[in-house]
Structures are given as C-alpha cells and as structure tokens.
Amino acid sequence: MKEKKTSPDQPATTETTQTPKKKKLYDIEFYHDWCKACGICIAFCPRHIIIADKNGKPGIEDPDKCIGCRFCEMHCPDFAITVCDRQPRRRKDDI
Amino acid sequence: MTIPAQAIRHKYLRHNKKFPHVWCPGCGNGIVMAALLRAIYRMELSKDEIVLASGIGCSSRMPTYTDFNTLHTTHGRALTFATGLKLAKPSLNVVTIMGDGDATAIGGNHFIHAARRNLNLTAIIVNNSIYGMTGGQYSPTTPFGSKSTTSLYGHIEHDFSIAELAVTAGASFVARATVYHAALMDKLIEQAMRKRGFAVVEVISNCHVQYGRRNKLGGAVEMLKTYRDNAVTVKKAEKLSAEELAGKITIGVLTDREMPISTEEYKKVRQRANEAEGEL
Numbered sequence: 001m002k003e004k005k006t007s008p009d010q011p012a013t014t015e016t017t018q019t020p021k022k023k024k025l026y027d028i029e030f031y032h033d034w035c036k037a038c039g040i041c042i043a044f045c046p047r048h049i050i051i052a053d054k055n056g057k058p059g060i061e062d063p064d065k066c067i068g069c070r071f072c073e074m075h076c077p078d079f080a081i082t083v084c085d086r087q088p089r090r091r092k093d094d095i
Numbered sequence: 096m097t098i099p100a101q102a103i104r105h106k107y108l109r110h111n112k113k114f115p116h117v118w119c120p121g122c123g124n125g126i127v128m129a130a131l132l133r134a135i136y137r138m139e140l141s142k143d144e145i146v147l148a149s150g151i152g153c154s155s156r157m158p159t160y161t162d163f164n165t166l167h168t169t170h171g172r173a174l175t176f177a178t179g180l181k182l183a184k185p186s187l188n189v190v191t192i193m194g195d196g197d198a199t200a201i202g203g204n205h206f207i208h209a210a211r212r213n214l215n216l217t218a219i220i221v222n223n224s225i226y227g228m229t230g231g232q233y234s235p236t237t238p239f240g241s242k243s244t245t246s247l248y249g250h251i252e253h254d255f256s257i258a259e260l261a262v263t264a265g266a267s268f269v270a271r272a273t274v275y276h277a278a279l280m281d282k283l284i285e286q287a288m289r290k291r292g293f294a295v296v297e298v299i300s301n302c303h304v305q306y307g308r309r310n311k312l313g314g315a316v317e318m319l320k321t322y323r324d325n326a327v328t329v330k331k332a333e334k335l336s337a338e339e340l341a342g343k344i345t346i347g348v349l350t351d352r353e354m355p356i357s358t359e360e361y362k363k364v365r366q367r368a369n370e371a372e373g374e375l
Contacts, residue, residue, distance in 0.1 A: 034114055038121030043316040073100050074133075074277040075319075077125025078115050079108070082100045 025086040026068040028060050034080040041072035041081060103132045107142070109162045116160055121315025123274035123300030124154050127221055130281035131190070132161065137285055145188050148177045150202060152194035153228045154221035154300075171202025174209045174218065181214050185358045188217075188288065195222040196234040199257055203235070210264035210293050212357045217287045217294045220257055223302035231305035242309045258297045262350045267292030269350040273299040273322040276346055283348065292354055299344055 028050075037056035049065045050058045050072065058081075060066070066083070073083045108114070118124045135145060145163040149155035151170040158165035164187075168176045173191040181189050198206050198220045209216065225243055226232045233243040233250050236257065240249045258271045268290040272280040280298060287294035301307060301318035312318055322344065329347035332340060 036115060036120035038315050040121055040315055040319065044319070070097065074129065075126055075275075076129070077118065077120075077122055079100070079104050079125070079129065080115075084099070084101075 024068065025064060026066040026083055027063055027086050028066060028072070029082045029084075030058050030060075031080040031082070032057050034078045036078055038077065040075050040077070044071055044075065046071065098133050098136055103129070103136055107132045107135065107161055107163075109160055112160050114160075117156055118153060119304045121301070121303060122153070123223065123298070123302075123315075124157065124221060126274045126277055127154065127192075127219065127280070127298050127300065128157050128160065130277050131157075131192075131219065131284055133281040134284040134288060137281075138288060140188060144186075145190065146177070146180055147190050147192060148173045148180070149192045150194070150197040151228075152197045152226070153223075153302075154192055154194045155197060157192050171197050171200070171205065173197065174202060174205045174216070177216055178209060178212075178214055181216060181358065182361075185215070189215075190217045190219065190288065192219050192221070194227075194234075195220060195224065195236040195257065196226045199235045199255075199260070207260065207264040210261050210266040210295070213265060213267055213293045213354050215291055215293070215356050215358060217284075217290075218296070219284065219287075220295065220297045221300045222257055222297055223300040223306060224254075225302050225306040227302045227305045231309065237306075241306075243306070244309075258295065258349055261295040261297075265293075265354070266295045266350065267352050267354045268294035268348070269297075270295070270348045271297045271299070271344070272346050273326055273344055274301060275319045275322040276326065279346065286348070290351070292356055 035057050039056065041058050042050045042052050046069060047065050047067060049062055050060055053059050068083060070083050073081045116125065142163050146166065147158040147161055147163045148166040148168060149158050150168055150173040158167055166176055173193050177189045177191045180187060193202065222236050224234065224236050224238065226234050231243050232245040236254045237243055237250050239253050242249060258269050261269045268287055270283040270287060272283050283296050287296045299322060301315055303314050303318050307313060307318050325343050326346045327343045329345055329349065332345045
C-alpha cells in the first residue's frame with residue numbers, strides 16, 4: 001500500500017533535487033510550546049522571513065527563501081527552533 | 096559541521112524537568128546552554144564522563160536541565176566542589192558554570208586560586224553585569240555609573256574584567272565571547288574543554304530584565320545588537336589604541352599557554368616522597 005502511495009509523487013521530487021540550478025531548501029519548525037516570544041529570531045533573520053503572529057511568536061511565510069544559516073536555531077534561548085534540510089515528500093499528506 | 100538541533104535536545108536535555116525553562120524571554124543563558132551542548136556533542140563524549148557543577152544564580156540553573164552528572168552547590172563554591180571531584184576522580188571531564196557574581200564576588204577567592212593551582216577544569220562564566228536572580232543588585236562587573244537596585248543614582252565603584260583577572264591569576268586558557276557570537280562561543284567552549292589545564296570562557300550575556308531595563312539599554316534584541324556592534328576580535332584589538340578600545344568587547348582566545356597541571360604534579364610528588372621514604 002505504501003509503495004503505491006509514494007509512486008506518483010516520486011518522479012516529481014527527484015527531478016527537482018537533481019536539477020543543478022535548484023538551490024538547497026530548508027524547513028524551519030517552531031515549537032511554540034517552548035517559545036517565549038523574545039523576538040531574537042525575528043530581529044536577526046538575514047532574509048527577514050520570520051514574522052511574528054498576534055502573540056509575538058514566530059512563524060514563516062515563505063520557507064523557500066531560507067538560506068540555512070541557522071542563526072535562529074543557534075540563538076534561540078528556548079530550544080524552540082529547528083532548521084533542517086528539506087526532505088523529499090514521501091506521501092501526499094506530508095506537510 | 097552542522098549539528099542537528101533535535102539530537103542535542105533529545106540527547107542532553109532532561110525532559111522530566113519542566114520546559115520551557117525558568118529564564119526570562121530572550122535570556123542569554125539559554126544560548127550559552129545550547130553552545131555548551133553543541134560543544135559536548137562535537138567532542139563525542141558520553142554523558143557519564145561529564146560533570147556539570149554550578150553555584151547559585153540564574154546561570155547556575157543550567158545543570159538542572161542537562162542530563163549529565165550534575166552538582167548544584169552553594170553560592171560561589173562551584174569551583175571548590177569541582178576541585179574535590181577532580182582530585183578524587185581525575186578521569187572525569189569537569190565543567191563549572193558560574194555567573195559573574197557567583198564567580199567573582201562570593202567565589203572570587205576560589206576562582207583566582209583555582210586558576211593559580213591550574214587544575215584540569217573548565218569554567219564557563221556567564222557575565223551579565225548584575226545579580227539577576229536576587230533582584231538586580233550590583234555585582235563586581237557592573238560598569239561605573241550604571242543603575243541597579245542597590246545603586247539607584249549610579250554605581251560609584253569600578254568594574255573589573257573577569258577574563259583579564261583569570262589571565263593574571265595564571266589560568267592556562269582564557270577566552271571571551273558574547274551571546275551574539277554563538278558559533279564562536281561553542282568553538283571556544285570546545286577548545287576550553289579539550290585544553291589540559293584551567294580553562295576559562297567568559298561569556299558576555301544580556302540581562303535585559305534587571306540590567307537593561309534600569310539602564311535603558313532596551314530588550315534582548317537591542318542588547319544583542321550592541322554586542323554585535325561593539326565586539327572586536329583579538330586580532331583587530333591589537334591594532335587599536337586603548338582609547339579606541341574603550342567600551343568595546345574583545346572576543347576570541349586571550350591566552351593559551353602550556354603549564355604543569357596540579358593533579359599530575361601531585362602524582363609526581365607522591366612518587367618522589369615514596370622514593371625518599373624508601374631510601375631512609
């Protein structure tokens with residue numbers, strides 16, 4: 001069952017990763033339960049892509065613009081940010 | 096080498112402790128803790144080989160959250176407990192975490208004599224220029240003229256530099272970083288832990304709640320920005336005059352020298368004593 005689900009998505013993802021012009025993509029995850037909304041990640045992001053929500057906690061609108069410098073991950077005092085290389089999507093319901 | 100943040104979080108943090116931790120939003124202690132964990136991850140030490148000792152203070156809450164052999168001791172006495180540990184079991188990698196008040200006020204004597212003795216210890220001193228936990232009283236590193244709860248109209252005493260004190264007291268490795276320079280900080284902590292001899296890493300940290308608020312320095316973001324703008328590397332600082340260096344923070348390795356370690360010297364003394372006894 002699993003193989004059937006992945007097969008339609010598989011060729012599309014391999015094409016995007018193999019093309020040489022395509023830049024490396026990253027995913028940022030914010031763990032809002034540990035976040036205290038200090039605003040360090042929002043203020044120091046070199047691409048200014050981290051944006052505060054109504055509680056002052058960070059969110060990201062366009063993760064494709066992330067350059068993977070990991071400044072936010074290293075300077076988060078609350079261990080609430082994870083930056084990781086984008087993994088190819090395996091299933092249709094993958095976020 | 097990029098270090099996966101999840102690995103550090105899952106491997107080294109005590110998840111039965113209440114997270115998020117007690118520190119204020121944006122406090123530099125969390126950044127120092129992350130840097131320390133990254134340094135330990137790089138060194139590939141097992142958790143049983145490391146002892147984290149601390150005194151009392153905001154930064155000394157750090158061992159509570161980390162899953163090593165930890166020791167939360169009395170105020171200013173982190174280094175004395177660490178000395179005992181090191182003498183009893185020299186194979187352990189002992190790291191002490193102290194605040195500026197902890198290390199240089201109440202534990203000032205212990206600090207200079209630990210540096211003089213040159214035991215194989217690592218001391219990380221988080222310098223936030225104030226006693227944060229007890230309500231913002233001035234500490235030995237509070238700058239002249241700045242305000243705190245015990246110096247409402249400006250501080251009348253002069254501060255001193257912890258790193259330079261450690262150099263003079265005879266520590267074999269002394270380095271300084273700020274919380275803005277987190278990548279540099281974990282490299283310095285790693286170097287300090289690898290160093291054989293007393294190694295001190297002074298980390299300039301922000302206390303925007305007790306210190307920054309009273310002195311109108313802004314919040315965590317503004318204080319980190321001032322560290323970014325005022326930091327000078329050791330190489331650059333050599334070219335600058337004393338006047339240009341006023342108000343700047345010199346970061347990097349200040350001293351790195353080879354000196355005999357007291358635990359090893361003690362072994363030699365015991366050997367010599369045994370031989371002398373045998374001759375009699």
